[in-house]
Amino acid sequence: xxxxxxxxxxxxxxxxxxxxxxxxxxxxxxxxxxxxxxxxxxxxxxxxxxxxxxxxxxxxxxxxxxxxxxxxxxxxxxxxxxxxxxxxxxxxxxxxxxxxxxxxxxxxxxxxxxxxxxxxxxxxxxxxxxxxxxxxxxxxxxxxxxxxxxxxxxxxxxxxxxxxxxxxxxxxxxxxxxxxxxxxxxxxxxxxxxxxxxxxxxxxxxxxxxxxxxxxxxxxxxxxxxxxxxxxxxxxxxxxxxxxx
Amino acid sequence: xxxxxxxxxxxxxxxxxxxxxxxxxxxxxxxxxxxxxxxxxxxxxxxxxxxxxxxxxxxxxxxxxxxxxxxxxxxxxxxxxxxxxxxxxxxxxxxxxxxxxxxxxxxxxxxxxxxxxxxxxxxxxxxxxxxxxxxxxxxxxxxxxxxxxxxxxxxxxxxxxxxxxxxxxxxxxxxxxxxxxxxxxxxxxxxxxxxxxxxxxxxxxxxxxxxxxxxxxxxxxxxxxxxxxxxxxxxxxxxxxxxxxxxxxxxxxxxxxxxxxxxxxxxxxxxxxxxxxxxxxxxxxxxxxxxxxxxxxxxxxxxxxxxxxxxxxxxxxxxxxxxxxxxxxxxxxxxxxxxxxxxxxxxxxxxxxxxxxxxxxxxxxxxxxxxxxxxxxxxxxxxxxxxxxxxxxxxxxxxxxxxxxxxxxxxxxxxxxxxxxxxxxxxxxxxxxxxxxxxxxxxxxxxxxxxxxxxxxxxxxxxxxxxxxxxxxxxxxxxxxxxxxxxxxxxxxxxxxxxxxxxxxxxxxxxxxxxxxxxxxxxxxxxxxxxxxxxxxxxxxxxxxxxxxxxxxxxxxxxxxxxxxxxxxxxxxxxxxxxxxxxxxxxxxxxxxxxxxxxxxxxxxxxxxxx
Numbered sequence: 077x078x079x080x081x082x083x084x085x086x087x088x089x090x091x092x093x094x095x096x097x098x099x100x101x102x103x104x105x106x107x108x109x110x111x112x113x114x115x116x117x118x119x120x121x122x123x124x125x126x127x128x129x130x131x132x133x134x135x136x137x138x139x140x141x142x143x144x145x146x147x148x149x150x151x152x153x154x155x156x157x158x159x160x161x162x163x164x165x166x167x168x169x170x171x172x173x174x175x176x177x178x179x180x181x182x183x184x185x186x187x188x189x190x191x192x193x194x195x196x197x198x199x200x201x202x203x204x205x206x207x208x209x210x211x212x213x214x215x216x217x218x219x220x221x222x223x224x225x226x227x228x229x230x231x232x233x234x235x236x237x238x239x240x241x242x243x244x245x246x247x248x249x250x251x252x253x254x255x256x257x258x259x260x261x262x263x264x265x266x267x268x269x270x271x272x273x274x275x276x277x278x279x280x281x282x283x284x285x286x287x288x289x290x291x292x293x294x295x296x297x298x299x300x301x302x303x304x305x306x307x308x309x310x311x312x313x314x315x316x317x318x319x320x321x
Numbered sequence: 322x323x324x325x326x327x328x329x330x331x332x333x334x335x336x337x338x339x340x341x342x343x344x345x346x347x348x349x350x351x352x353x354x355x356x357x358x359x360x361x362x363x364x365x366x367x368x369x370x371x372x373x374x375x376x377x378x379x380x381x382x383x384x385x386x387x388x389x390x391x392x393x394x395x396x397x398x399x400x401x402x403x404x405x406x407x408x409x410x411x412x413x414x415x416x417x418x419x420x421x422x423x424x425x426x427x428x429x430x431x432x433x434x435x436x437x438x439x440x441x442x443x444x445x446x447x448x449x450x451x452x453x454x455x456x457x458x459x460x461x462x463x464x465x466x467x468x469x470x471x472x473x474x475x476x477x478x479x480x481x482x483x484x485x486x487x488x489x490x491x492x493x494x495x496x497x498x499x500x501x502x503x504x505x506x507x508x509x510x511x512x513x514x515x516x517x518x519x520x521x522x523x524x525x526x527x528x529x530x531x532x533x534x535x536x537x538x539x540x541x542x543x544x545x546x547x548x549x550x551x552x553x554x555x556x557x558x559x560x561x562x563x564x565x566x567x568x569x570x571x572x573x574x575x576x577x578x579x580x581x582x583x584x585x586x587x588x589x590x591x592x593x594x595x596x597x598x599x600x601x602x603x604x605x606x607x608x609x610x611x612x613x614x615x616x617x618x619x620x621x622x623x624x625x626x627x628x629x630x631x632x633x634x635x636x637x638x639x640x641x642x643x644x645x646x647x648x649x650x651x652x653x654x655x656x657x658x659x660x661x662x663x664x665x666x667x668x669x670x671x672x673x674x675x676x677x678x679x680x681x682x683x684x685x686x687x688x689x690x691x692x693x694x695x696x697x698x699x700x701x702x703x704x705x706x707x708x709x710x711x712x713x714x715x716x717x718x719x720x721x722x723x724x725x726x727x728x729x730x731x732x733x734x735x736x737x738x739x740x741x742x743x744x745x746x747x748x749x750x751x752x753x754x755x756x757x758x759x760x761x762x763x764x765x766x767x768x769x770x771x772x773x774x775x776x777x778x779x780x781x782x783x784x785x786x787x788x789x790x791x792x793x794x795x796x797x798x799x800x801x802x803x804x805x806x807x808x809x810x811x812x813x814x815x816x817x818x819x820x821x822x823x824x825x826x827x828x829x830x831x832x833x834x835x836x837x838x839x840x841x842x843x844x845x846x847x848x849x850x851x852x853x854x855x856x857x858x859x860x861x862x863x864x865x866x867x868x869x870x871x872x873x874x875x876x877x878x879x880x881x882x883x884x885x886x887x888x889x890x891x892x893x894x895x896x897x898x899x900x901x902x903x904x905x906x907x908x909x910x911x912x913x914x915x916x917x918x919x920x921x922x923x924x925x926x927x928x929x930x931x932x
Contacts, residue, residue, distance in 0.1 A: 233399070240803065262800065263866060
């Protein structure tokens with residue numbers, strides 16, 4: 077839109093320059109008849125009300141006035157400070173969802189059938205019996221899992237996309253610290269250890285500058301249009317006539 | 322998916338760090354995307370009533386809701402990892418001019434018809450076809466009433482297309498979030514044949530260095546050979562591009578024929594250019610399945626999946642299926658051409674996309690197809706304008722890649738080396754490795770991915786010169802946790818002996834403890850079923866994951882061959898069944914009520930010594 081707006085200005089400028097050059101270059105005598113002819117016809121057309129109910133003229137005028145709405149707020153680039161303030165004011169929009177860091181050991185239902193749950197329980201019991209420090213990778217156990225073992229930074233949606241919604245809900249209820257489970261997924265049984273959980277975090281401006289910039293410009297444009305419309309609207313009174321009265 | 326396999330195995334303490342951009346995973350993650358998305362910047366999409374622009378499409382792809390025609394609010398259940406808006410190159414200028422009140426052509430009848438397509442969709446579609454007919458002429462022409470000239474290389478349409486192309490680049494850049502959501506700069510190079518035949522390609526760029534102007538299909542006279550040449554000349558230095566042919570089922574026998582698009586014979590130079598530019602093909606999308614078609618060079622019963630056309634009869638080549646248009650046949654032909662020319666122009670890896678014209682990138686679920694735009698009743702205006710029953714179309718598929726991380730560079734490089742897979746819309750993940758010395762039962766081992774890379778090649782790779790016996794293929798597939806269980810994994814083999822080609826399908830992993838029959842190489846039926854009254858499925862059949870370590874029992878080290886994996890889900894309801902149940906009308910009889918969603922891995926090729 078910005079590009080289009082800029083282009084529009086260029087077109088107008090170019091058109092304006094051309095008209096000016098033409099006007100000064102043509103001999104007055106030669107251009108008078110044409111100019112006066114157009115003007116005469118134009119005035120007669122207005123007098124006859126030909127501009128009314130014409131969709132093209134209407135659209136053209138709306139568009140011209142919209143162009144005038146584009147106030148100075150839009151021509152400047154938002155200052156760094158403006159972007160930062162906007163980002164803070166819209167934490168909900170940019171702040172990512174809460175993230176969970178977890179590790180899991182997988183017991184495949186395809187391989188172990190319904191033994192998968194029991195095998196998972198037995199492995200959990202073994203970790204407890206051996207007093208395995210939870211922050212260390214567990215001894216080898218379980219089955220290969222295509223998506224890996226350690227999930228350092230997953231939102232609930234991301235967990236659900238990979239493991240299924242029930243699993244994501246169960247993980248959301250696990251307190252960080254020790255190995256827990258078994259938790260059932262679409263694939264089988266898992267032992268899960270949540271190591272860290274963080275609330276939705278606001279990314280630094282540098283990482284999402286383009287997005288914030290686009291949103292600020294869009295908001296300014298909308299606000300400018302609204303301001304201009306409100307100004308114009310204040311001069312009008314809308315009267316709704318009811319047909320039956 | 323941010324696996325740290327290596328660390329865990331080495332027994333190192335893993336302290337997960339919360340970082341914005343996860344570290345690259347040398348064993349590669351699966352990412353899902355859609356590299357074929359039309360927005361209101363495509364003339365045909367616009368006349369279908371789509372007013373969601375490229376920004377809306379990217380917002381949708383990354384998981385935000387948008388409002389589709391018919392005032393339907395829609396959102397992806399799972400956001401995409403990567404995508405490209407690929408609007409039609411040939412109408413970029415025309416559409417921008419026709420919708421800009423500052424332009425003189427704004428007031429013309431043709432532009433008004435396009436803008437007011439909601440009032441008369443048939444007239445609007447006719448306007449699009451009118452452009453299309455001029456563009457499909459030989460030599461191709463632009464519509465002079467809008468562009469001011471019929472010359473495809475000049476005029477206001479070209480000028481305007483350039484500024485829209487710049488805008489599209491800017492938008493892709495705005496929405497790129499490395500590590501989280503990758504956008505690619507791209508466009509659809511829309512070469513048309515007579516009678517809406519399609520030689521279309523999506524052109525995808527690796528970075529921000531791209532040609533300043535798009536040489537549209539009109540300008541290049543609908544010749545893909547000229548597209549490859551143009552890319553080679555224009556996209557140099559930091560510019561890297563791929564062209565990805567798609568829905569070749571609309572190729573009217575030209576798309577993957579063993580000669581140039583103008584009928585002249587192949588030359589080595591042209592084939593080399595083709596092979597360099599086009600490592601991938603879009604095997605599946607909303608306009609149907611292009612893998613293979615029943616009876617056309619195959620007896621594979623799974624080829625009837627999502628077919629739009631029946632086999633051509635009586636020398637017809639339009640609106641019917643021609644053998645050479647189908648990918649598996651092209652792969653077989655490619656083996657012979659490889660022998661003949663020393664270069665295989667059809668060495669394609671696979672992806673699938675949607676080709677949506679509603680800006681709803683990646684929205685492939687059969688259920689709740691919102692305002693799908695493709696009515697199942699025959700009287701809809703679109704069906705009349707287009708001599709196809711659009712109910713044969715489908716919601717489209719997804720592109721899968723195995724990449725170190727979710728960035729332009731990493732994903733583009735996966736596309737380039739063909740470490741890709743296609744799905745019919747669900748998120749089945751499949752890995753395939755081929756090598757000479759893999760141990761038996763590697764598929765059951767924890768280190769299968771490390772060993773897979775170390776001792777061989779991943780999908781898309783090549784094996785050369787037999788070491789005695791057949792190579793081993795290791796295949797591993799995991800279901801979409803939001804879709805049905807897996808039924809089986811198949812390996813599709815194609816091979817050549819001299820100029821003759823062959824194919825065979827082997828079931829290599831069956832669900833439910835079943836085993837492939839040693840003679841027919843087929844899994845027994847696992848008994849999974851679907852209720853057509855509410856689309857519920859039986860829960861007990863099928864597997865969450867399947868795997869196999871397999872070697873070809875009929876391997877001949879003298880034959881060129883390719884192998885790709887096809888993974889089938891248990892049957893589920895087709896979109897048309899969901900739609901009919903929702904509308905409480907009888908199930909359509911023209912289409913199957915159920916489908917088996919599937920994934921296709923890119924092939925691994927074997928080339929004998931001395932070839």
